[in-house]
Amino acid sequence: MDVLKAMIRLSIPAEAGHYGILIENFCKASQYNNAVKLLDKLTEKEIILRPQSTLHMEPSAYNPIIEYLCNNGQTAKAEILLRQLMKMGVQEPIASYLKKNESADAKTTLDSMIENGHLLDSSLYRSVMESLFEDGRIQTASRVMKTMLEKGLKDHEELIAKILEDLLMRGHVEEAIGRIDLLMVIDLAPHFDSLLSVLCEKGKTISALKLSDFGLERD
Structure with a gap:
């Protein structure tokens, strides 16, 4: 910290990586208040986004601070950091929870951000949906998908198709x-023929019949 203060005093540019090293080690030492103070400076001054930076903040720094913020009701700060990281092209949405395969916690964090009025990037929704899908939590992934679509985000058609297929395969036909x-309302109708073909190949005749009835009703 003394070195960082001296750098600032001498007008030596302090880069995101310098802050990251301190944030990471404050977290390791459970000195989260100090870590959050540094994070505030990092995000307020948009140090992460400086184009001349050569030393970037590593996942080992931002994962623990994001986890701490989310666990302590400070999702707004977590989201500011996430947004800056994503502008830099860092592919770590909902970072620490997904790295630890805690998809349910990632979903809770996403819900908290939405409740607090944050407008989330579609890539955040995708990351949580994929994690839930891979964990076999298809209905939870489906609920995240519904929220995403209701927010007017129409991306990730391939993942949406996988979730629909899995719901039908597992017998969650009404869902x-x-x-x-909902997809038809927003002009994003799925490929009925391919869904029906898969269901028939897998012997899911009742699901196929209900889906075809729905399709015929809607012409």
Whole structure:
């Protein structure tokens, strides 16, 4: 910290990586208040976004601070950091929870951000949906998908198709049809033929029949 203060006093540019090293080690030492103070300076001055930077903040620094902020009701600060990292092209949305395969906690964090009025990037939704999907939490992934679509975000059609197919394969037909109904409202109708073909190949005749009835009703 003394070195960092001296750098600032001598007008030597302090880069995101310098802050990151201190933030990481403050977190390791459970000195979270000091870590948050440094994070405030880092984000307020947009140090992460400086184009001349050569020393960047590492995941080992931003994962623990994001986790701490999310666990302590400071999701707004976590989101500011995430947004700056994503502008730099860092592919770590909802960072620490997904790295630890805690998809349920990532979903809770996402809900908290939405409740606090934050407008989230579609890549955040994708990361949480993918993690839930891989964990076999299909209905939870489906709920995240519904929220994303209701926010007017129409990306990730391939992932949406996978979630719909899995819902139908597992017999959650009414839920799948509800999602398809929503997709049709926003002009993002799924490929009925391919869904029906897969269901028939896998012997899911009842699901296929209900889906075809829905499709015929909607012409």
